[in-house]
Amino acid sequence: MTRLIYNLFIWMTAPAWMTYLLIRFLDPTRRERWQERFGFVPVPPPQGKPRIWIHCVSVGETLAAQPVVKLLRQELPDYEIVFSTTTPTGQQTAQSSLRDYVDYFIYFPLDLPFAVRRVLGRVQPRVLILFETELWLNLLWAQKCRGGRVLILNGRISDRTAQRAPKSRPIYTYMLRCVDFICAQSPTDAARFIALGASPSRVEVCGNTKFDQALGALDRSADEWQRELSLPEGAPVIVVGSTRAPEEEQLIADAYQRVLRSLPETCLVLAPRHLERVAEVERLLQSRGWRTYRRSQLPLTDGQHAQVVILDTFGELASLYSTADVTIVGGAFAPLGGQNLFQPLAHGKPVFFGPHTHNFRDIAHLAKASGVGFEVRTAEQLAEGMLRLLHDPKQREQIAQQAGELIKKHQGAAQRCVEHVKRWLQAR
Numbered sequence: 001m002t003r004l005i006y007n008l009f010i011w012m013t014a015p016a017w018m019t020y021l022l023i024r025f026l027d028p029t030r031r032e033r034w035q036e037r038f039g040f041v042p043v044p045p046p047q048g049k050p051r052i053w054i055h056c057v058s059v060g061e062t063l064a065a066q067p068v069v070k071l072l073r074q075e076l077p078d079y080e081i082v083f084s085t086t087t088p089t090g091q092q093t094a095q096s097s098l099r100d101y102v103d104y105f106i107y108f109p110l111d112l113p114f115a116v117r118r119v120l121g122r123v124q125p126r127v128l129i130l131f132e133t134e135l136w137l138n139l140l141w142a143q144k145c146r147g148g149r150v151l152i153l154n155g156r157i158s159d160r161t162a163q164r165a166p167k168s169r170p171i172y173t174y175m176l177r178c179v180d181f182i183c184a185q186s187p188t189d190a191a192r193f194i195a196l197g198a199s200p201s202r203v204e205v206c207g208n209t210k211f212d213q214a215l216g217a218l219d220r221s222a223d224e225w226q227r228e229l230s231l232p233e234g235a236p237v238i239v240v241g242s243t244r245a246p247e248e249e250q251l252i253a254d255a256y257q258r259v260l261r262s263l264p265e266t267c268l269v270l271a272p273r274h275l276e277r278v279a280e281v282e283r284l285l286q287s288r289g290w291r292t293y294r295r296s297q298l299p300l301t302d303g304q305h306a307q308v309v310i311l312d313t314f315g316e317l318a319s320l321y322s323t324a325d326v327t328i329v330g331g332a333f334a335p336l337g338g339q340n341l342f343q344p345l346a347h348g349k350p351v352f353f354g355p356h357t358h359n360f361r362d363i364a365h366l367a368k369a370s371g372v373g374f375e376v377r378t379a380e381q382l383a384e385g386m387l388r389l390l391h392d393p394k395q396r397e398q399i400a401q402q403a404g405e406l407i408k409k410h411q412g413a414a415q416r417c418v419e420h421v422k423r424w425l426q427a428r
Helices: 002-012 012-025 034-038 060-076 088-097 113-123 139-144 159-177 187-195 210-217 220-227 246-262 275-285 317-323 342-346 356-369 379-390 393-407 413-426
Strands: 053-054 078-083 106-107 126-133 149-155 181-184 203-205 237-243 267-272 292-294 308-310 326-329 351-353 372-373
Touching: 002 139, 002 159, 034 106, 034 113, 034 139, 053 060, 053 317, 060 078, 060 088, 060 126, 060 149, 060 210, 060 413, 078 088, 088 106, 106 113, 113 139, 126 139, 126 356, 139 159, 159 187, 159 267, 159 356, 159 379, 181 187, 181 413, 187 203, 187 308, 210 237, 210 342, 210 413, 220 317, 237 246, 237 342, 246 267, 246 275, 246 379, 267 275, 267 317, 275 292, 275 308, 326 379, 342 356, 351 379, 356 372, 379 393
Parallel strands: 053 078, 053 126, 078 106, 126 149, 149 181, 181 203, 237 267, 237 326, 267 308, 292 308, 326 351, 351 372
Antiparallel strands: none
16 A cells, blocks of 8 residues: 555656656756666676676765775675666766776666666666665565565665654655665664664664775875875865855855965865856855866966866865865755765864764764864854964874774774675575
8 A cells, every 4th residue: 555655646746756857857967878767777687697786876875885885896706786876976976986896887767666677677686785765665665576685785864854754654664674684874873764664673783884985085195186286385275075055165265265364375175066066166266356277277387386276077076185284074064964074084184064964963973072073153263273273283193193093993884784785695
């Protein structure tokens, strides 16, 4: 009955979501490979090797999946791996970072009965692995009907979902009954899965795989980035990652302006979360009277230097944090939930962020408690905090040590997840 009501709701609301899809398909990047959304995936039937299907929504989940995928490839060499994402940026991240570990890349289908049946008929996975909170009733039901396993890795329930989910608890309970095991990020997440209907015997706290992924970003030195971006040698550098709204860039620009009054040589490298906002951010910074350079325009020739740089390339931010003296991570100065704090901490950099970190509550709490992360609410607080650290290299060295200890202390989640995958592949 639950599944019938769910599918009736899908078809009753079809005009709304079909209109939404058509509008999104006007964007050429989202129109690419559109047929895969309806189950027509370019994956041949298995030829002797069993398969694992791993699904991630976008960039964040794909980064979290990287250490798990690499371990699965190493420990299960006789399996083929199919990797799906929902967003084009997630697909781009996956293909650029996991091409040596994954056999097939596909887009995730719409949760329509005929679409998921078609994909499962082509992929035929022994186990379907969903990262974080990707629960789709028709997909889960169809995978269980064909006798396949379903695991949730790096499982989390956001604060927003925890508040709204009780109203839809019958649907969540139905879906979670199709899940064989959940590797939760934290005790809070484990309790929330259980409250929504998961069996306590099938939920275990395994930690956050992003702690394992973080050290994978250490692939280019600060000196290399200084030359690549034409930054003046010896100048203080602020790297800002993943800003998502104009009010965030306004606040950061105000803080940077205050820093310049005390340290006029300080450089700013800013990476908006979405590349389509580069021109908007560029106009905002130029309105302050600063000459800006895009990453794609660098390095400069004839000994010229850049002071304000906007990252307009894909996949470089995680490594670029190495050149920073202090870092800022966006997504939390506006009520957007925050963004990835793991990457700057993996480089041993102090990180500033806003108060709205509900999507990264655990790492934000750990960073603050360890003295390596700093929550600020205003441009004045941000400028004051950055200046304090920029004037104190010894404190930055201490933070680097503490951040390294924090990351290493919480590593190992990926291996724990892989052990559960292997156990359920062997179970009958």
